[in-house]
Amino acid sequence: MAVQSTLDNTYGLLYIAVVVSAALYGAGILQFWMYVRKYHSKDPLLLRSLVFAVLVCDTVQQALLCHSVYKYLVTSIGDPGILIIVEQTLMIELFFSCAIATLVQQFYCWRIYKIGKSAALAIAVSLVSWTSCVTLTVYSVKAVQLKLLSDVITLKKLSIAANTLSAVTDVTISVVLVIILHAAKTGFKRTTDLVNRLMIFTFNTGLPTSVCALVATICVAAFPNTFLYIFFFLLLGRFYTNSILVTLNSREYIRHASDVASQEQYSLDSGRVRAQPSTLSRDAIAIRIDTSTMHDNDLKSSH
DSSP states (O other), X not given: OOOOOOSIIIIIHHHHHHHHHHHHHHHHHHHHHHHHHHTTTTSOHHHHHHHHHHHHHHHHHHHHHHHHHHHHHTGGGSOGGGGGBOOHHHHHHHHHHHHHHHHHHXXXXXXXXXXXXXXXXXXXXXXXXXXXXXXXXXXXXXXXXXOBGGGGGGGHHHHHHHHHHHHHHHHHHHXXXXXXXXXXXXXXXXXXXXXXXXXXXXXXHHHHHXXXXXXXXXXXXXXXXXXXXXXXXXXXXXXXXXXXXXXHHTHHHHHHHHHHHHHHXXXXXXXXXXXXXXXXXXXXXXXXXXXXXXXXXXXXXXO
């Protein structure tokens, strides 16, 4: 039995999408600020331009989303007829969501090439990403031409195709990167620790976008009369933005964590005999400081 549309499962979900999207946008701004502080002066111009382009698209999409929801939920108070009309800004933001997804996915394709040293593999994954981009662009062009929200359901098949391709692209990127990283293990403790951390991190950063696109696909097929699929689709841009920024900002953390883990392992392997001199050395320093302090006090009291 099909779920009937109500204010709660349509415009209510649209309002919640704005709130959640705004929170994720704030997290992205924080990540961007951290990136500017740590890596902006170190990274090449092309990478910095990519990050800036993603943030600009993310900002524009968030602004368009806020405008459309304001139009529906505030302006429509005096004219309820607006609720059945397609607000153009709600559909225009799809183009920016497509741009964000494509830019981020191409960045990961570049990582596949740099890590795996295989141009053919990177190009193959890139083509999947561009196929998803073209499909979503076609969907966006058709959606902008609609007049009534009830007509959006006519693009159901195209929406399923776009979300499915997006999920397939994200899963493919994550799987390929994990396989490449696993093959890069050398057997050395430090290298293995670093690769393991990168594998886990790669999987985790690709998980939100993959799950979000997959859930959107399921929702558009199961609940086409609601805005549930729109809710998840609108969050995709925020997840992509945070994904690339977290990936870039975590480089130093992963490297440092690997170094610490290697040092701890070395200390454990060294045994108790080497640990004792270090402890004694620290105690000796503390004793000398105390002695020096007492000596200074004695000098002061003598005066």
